[in-house]
Amino acid sequence: MxxxxxxxxxxxxxxxxxxxxxxxxxxxxxxxxxxxxxxxxxxxxxxxxxxxxxxxxxxxxxxxxxxxxxxxxxxxxxxxxxxxxxxxxxxxTIIGTSDEPDMGRYNPTLEQLAEHYHPIREPVVGQHHPKNGQVVDLHRPIGGQALVSNTNNIKQENYVKQPKG
Incomplete structure (x- = not known):
């Protein structure tokens, strides 16, 4: 098993x-x-x-x-x-562990093939299509390392407008 x-x-x-x-x-x-x-x-x-x-x-x-x-x-x-x-x-109970894809279920390999053969289709928001054609979800980690958003960590600097003159 x-x-x-x-x-x-x-x-x-x-x-x-x-x-x-x-x-x-x-x-x-x-x-x-x-x-x-x-x-x-x-x-x-x-x-x-x-x-x-x-x-x-x-x-x-x-x-x-x-x-x-x-x-x-x-x-x-x-x-x-x-x-x-x-x-x-x-x-x-041994829950289905067959290596064959279940029909009607999400299969990432089939999705990638569909992307490859239908380049006219608009890219999904949050995904990037590099030159190799593989879809990369920008919100998922790529090497197993969790990505942490830095949205709230960026300090905003206050710029003071200089008087025109």
């Missing part, structure tokens, strides 16, 4: 799923970490108290609501345990 591909696929699914709230995502991430720690085992046994602490959930009812929601929405399979020493069994 590729950790990054699985995590990116989960984040993409979160983006398009309006049923989720931050607590669902926090619980899923806590479960994902447990899954990663178990080397992406087919099934894992979890302790509710530990998951609640990791996900920053303070209420048992919130935990149970979120984990049953994640189960019913097919993010995982949840098998509750009545044995406090064993823990509940979880089977994490």
């Amino acid at each position: 590729n950790y990054i591909k699985l995590l990116n696929a989960a984040f993409e699914k979160f983006f398009f799923d309006d049923r989720l709230n931050p607590t669902h995502i926090s619980l899923y991430m806590a479960l994902f970490q447990e899954w990663n720690s178990s080397r992406f085992a087919d099934e894992l046994y979890v302790n509710r108290r530990d998951l609640m602490r990791c996900a920053k959930i303070g209420s048992k009812s919130t935990y149970h609501r979120c984990i049953t929601d994640l189960d019913s929405w097919l993010y995982l399979s949840y098998f509750p345990s009545n044995n406090p020493y064993k823990g509940s069994k979880i089977k994490m």
Whole structure:
């Protein structure tokens, strides 16, 4: 299993799923970490108290609501345990991680090809088209380094008008 591909696929699914709230995502991430720690085992046994602490959930009812929601929405399979020493069994769903692009979804490579083959199209505000034809978004970092706006950091100097004369 590729950790990054699985995590990116989960984040993409979160983006398009309006049923989720931050607590669902926090619980899923806590479960994902447990899954990663178990080397992406087919099934894992979890302790509710530990998951609640990791996900920053303070209420048992919130935990149970979120984990049953994640189960019913097919993010995982949840098998509750009545044995406090064993823990509940979880089977994490492997969210689509195919290398083939999903039809109907945003694909930056296809967008770049479209830009290359349709040069008449007006450039999008905030983008720059260098000589190599690749679109560069001026608001995104280029080498992994975050760009910080200096809009509010520039000191304005007051110029006093000299009387004409």
